[in-house]
Amino acid sequence: MTLPVTAQATAPQILARCRDLVRPAFTQAVQRLHPWPAEMAAFSLGWSNVGGRLVPGSHGKGVRQALTVLCAEAAGAPGEDAVVGAVAVELIHTFTLLHDDIMDGDETRRQRATVWKAYGTGPAVLAGDALFALAVETLANARTVHSGAAVRHLAGTLNDLVRGQAEDLLFESRPWTGPGAVRPDEYRSMAEHKTGALLGCAAGLGAVLAGAPTSTVNALAQAGRHLGVAFQVVDDLLGIWGDPQVTGKPVHSDLRRLKKTYPVLAALATDGPAAGRLAALLTSDHPLDDTAARRAAELIEDAGGRSATLTEAHHHIDSARDCLTSIPLAPTAVGEILTLLQFLVDRRM
Amino acid sequence: MTLPVTAQATAPQILARCRDLVRPAFTQAVQRLHPWPAEMAAFSLGWSNVGGRLVPGSHGKGVRQALTVLCAEAAGAPGEDAVVGAVAVELIHTFTLLHDDIMDGDETRRQRATVWKAYGTGPAVLAGDALFALAVETLANARTVHSGAAVRHLAGTLNDLVRGQAEDLLFESRPWTGPGAVRPDEYRSMAEHKTGALLGCAAGLGAVLAGAPTSTVNALAQAGRHLGVAFQVVDDLLGIWGDPQVTGKPVHSDLRRLKKTYPVLAALATDGPAAGRLAALLTSDHPLDDTAARRAAELIEDAGGRSATLTEAHHHIDSARDCLTSIPLAPTAVGEILTLLQFLVDRRM
Numbered sequence: 001m002t003l004p005v006t007a008q009a010t011a012p013q014i015l016a017r018c019r020d021l022v023r024p025a026f027t028q029a030v031q032r033l034h035p036w037p038a039e040m041a042a043f044s045l046g047w048s049n050v051g052g053r054l055v056p057g058s059h060g061k062g063v064r065q066a067l068t069v070l071c072a073e074a075a076g077a078p079g080e081d082a083v084v085g086a087v088a089v090e091l092i093h094t095f096t097l098l099h100d101d102i103m104d105g106d107e108t109r110r111q112r113a114t115v116w117k118a119y120g121t122g123p124a125v126l127a128g129d130a131l132f133a134l135a136v137e138t139l140a141n142a143r144t145v146h147s148g149a150a151v152r153h154l155a156g157t158l159n160d161l162v163r164g165q166a167e168d169l170l171f172e173s174r175p176w177t178g179p180g181a182v183r184p185d186e187y188r189s190m191a192e193h194k195t196g197a198l199l200g201c202a203a204g205l206g207a208v209l210a211g212a213p214t215s216t217v218n219a220l221a222q223a224g225r226h227l228g229v230a231f232q233v234v235d236d237l238l239g240i241w242g243d244p245q246v247t248g249k250p251v252h253s254d255l256r257r258l259k260k261t262y263p264v265l266a267a268l269a270t271d272g273p274a275a276g277r278l279a280a281l282l283t284s285d286h287p288l289d290d291t292a293a294r295r296a297a298e299l300i301e302d303a304g305g306r307s308a309t310l311t312e313a314h315h316h317i318d319s320a321r322d323c324l325t326s327i328p329l330a331p332t333a334v335g336e337i338l339t340l341l342q343f344l345v346d347r348r349m
Numbered sequence: 350m351t352l353p354v355t356a357q358a359t360a361p362q363i364l365a366r367c368r369d370l371v372r373p374a375f376t377q378a379v380q381r382l383h384p385w386p387a388e389m390a391a392f393s394l395g396w397s398n399v400g401g402r403l404v405p406g407s408h409g410k411g412v413r414q415a416l417t418v419l420c421a422e423a424a425g426a427p428g429e430d431a432v433v434g435a436v437a438v439e440l441i442h443t444f445t446l447l448h449d450d451i452m453d454g455d456e457t458r459r460q461r462a463t464v465w466k467a468y469g470t471g472p473a474v475l476a477g478d479a480l481f482a483l484a485v486e487t488l489a490n491a492r493t494v495h496s497g498a499a500v501r502h503l504a505g506t507l508n509d510l511v512r513g514q515a516e517d518l519l520f521e522s523r524p525w526t527g528p529g530a531v532r533p534d535e536y537r538s539m540a541e542h543k544t545g546a547l548l549g550c551a552a553g554l555g556a557v558l559a560g561a562p563t564s565t566v567n568a569l570a571q572a573g574r575h576l577g578v579a580f581q582v583v584d585d586l587l588g589i590w591g592d593p594q595v596t597g598k599p600v601h602s603d604l605r606r607l608k609k610t611y612p613v614l615a616a617l618a619t620d621g622p623a624a625g626r627l628a629a630l631l632t633s634d635h636p637l638d639d640t641a642a643r644r645a646a647e648l649i650e651d652a653g654g655r656s657a658t659l660t661e662a663h664h665h666i667d668s669a670r671d672c673l674t675s676i677p678l679a680p681t682a683v684g685e686i687l688t689l690l691q692f693l694v695d696r697r698m
Binding site for chain 1: 381382383385386448451452453454470471472474475477478479481482483485486489490496497500501503504505507508510511512514515516518519
């Protein structure tokens with residue numbers, strides 16, 4: 001007897017289906033902006049070049065919009081019901097990238113100039129504000145009885161996002177060692193606010209727009225927050241050990257920039273001999289050259305920073321899975337969310 | 350026979366009463382921010398110095414919060430019902446000042462350093478975002494059945510604000526004369542979006558939170574928009590002919606900065622001999638010194654730019670008055686709104 005084969009969608013297929021579902025409303029929303037911020041938004045999204053000429057091809061994975069659609073489906077509604085939330089979440093995500101790049105002084109993103117670098121700081125501030133305003137308006141004017149609840153859900157997220165970015169910026173001026181050093185648990189709190197809040201919002205909004213009960217909204221939002229922290233620490237691993245061909249960033253880029261990421265902070269917190277040598281290297285008062293950055297990466301690994309980060313990522317993925325099994329949900333959608341979880345934590349490693 | 354004297358409140362008394370009503374909730378809202386953006390917000394509001402030390406004394410007129418309170422009263426509700434809206438409007442106002450000062454490169458405001466000058470551009474972007482997020486959250490979580498309608502009212506405003514700021518920034522790069530020159534009606538449209546939208550929102554929110562019917566909300570919001578445009582063009586007059594002792598800006602400050610304001614654009618649009626001489630002065634390719642700025646002010650007056658601006662201001666004040674008499678409203682509150690209108694258009698002239 002032959003068992004029937006269930007054709008299970010792959011992560012790229014799931015992401016593509018959600019992008020196709022959300023794209024028309026997303027494009028229409030951006031077109032409602034004043035032409036100038038609209039051009040900057042399209043540039044930031046990879047849709048066009050400076051001057052507004054359209055760029056064909058792929059435009060990012062769209063993890064957040066997919067999570068919103070899949071969580072609505074998991075809560076028993078058609079994905080279409082969540083499109084307005086998916087659009088709002090992508091608008092907020094783009095707004096945070098635009099403003100964070102200004103605050104961090106980052107000149108490139110995804111191998112292109114950042115918006116402030118291409119258009120100037122003032123215009124980039126304006127474009128971010130425009131996207132923020134559009135996200136709020138999109139949800140507030142959504143033609144659904146859940147519009148008010150959706151706005152409240154987003155509003156709670158926004159404050160967490162700002163809090164996370166404030167914490168991240170303040171980390172930069174703190175020392176590597178001693179009582180003022182950034183502890184791994186402080187980093188976790190920052191990541192929960194900054195990356196966790198937006199993915200939690202993406203997931204929760206899907207459930208809210210599906211009209212799900214509070215317990216379902218909370219469980220899905222919590223799963224999203226765990227996914228966000230996992231996503232962040234995997235990013236940190238890629239910033240040190242990622243393949244430059246795949247990440248689009250130079251090798252050891254986060255180390256050269258002396259960025260306080262989880263692997264470094266976890267390594268320093270072990271307080272052993274490798275941590276001591278790492279601290280000496282990081283506090284030597286000049287930027288790390290090729291040799292020093294390679295040495296720092298080795299010391300982080302020796303001190304256990306790399307494995308601690310992997311453990312942290314897996315802990316959050318497991319917690320996200322627990323959230324998804326804690327309540328009754330549509331099994332196909334949950335299967336797709338789990339496929340996505342695995343894909344995101346395994347990406348480019 | 351002696352007629353009973355009705356003690357009518359003066360504009361400063363009305364403003365003080367509204368400030369006292371709104372202050373506790375406003376202070377509490379700002380304190381809910383992360384301490385860093387909270388300090389920058391307090392600095393921007395004149396509540397504290399860099400470092401967070403409190404500054405005693407007056408903290409701005411609070412025109413917007415007063416308008417929200419008075420419009421709720423005009424619609425028959427106690428002013429208390431509108432406090433949450435007054436707080437949201439002041440938060441949005443502070444957010445726009447913070448970000449506009451970055452975009453315009455302005456280094457001082459009210460004789461103090463601007464936030465980006467005192468704290469850096471990145472932190473000022475963050476503080477603006479934090480205030481924006483807090484305003485949305487304040488309305489979304491307001492304990493009133495009108496919370497959803499209030500958020501929708503604010504959301505419509507936000508897009509207008511961004512549109513107005515985009516138009517204003519783009520004016521800077523346009524020529525003084527020829528087919529690409531900024532026309533007075535384009536300036537009016539910008540002022541309607543930028544200053545009009547926020548005062549319209551302040552007024553409309555008061556009515557929304559009072560549970561007023563749509564016709565009342567629309568009439569009060571329209572009155573607020575007219576007041577906003579009047580306010581803007583009076584500001585333009587003060588930027589050229591205002592007393593530096595009162596405005597806190599150097600004499601002719603807008604002219605020296607070659608800012609495209611209503612009096613200049615109205616003068617140039619007359620196309621007469623004074624307009625021609627003014628155009629020659631403005632396009633001479635070097636910044637205006639004392640003599641040239643004084644000469645430009647004379648030419649604007651000769652070409653009729655000053656009187657056209659006063660006419661414009663009075664037209665909008667009259668229109669605001671017409672809006673207020675077009676619907677049934679509480680007479681005492683309307684009287685106070687009218688007192689405020691007159692005060693704002695007569696200020697410092």
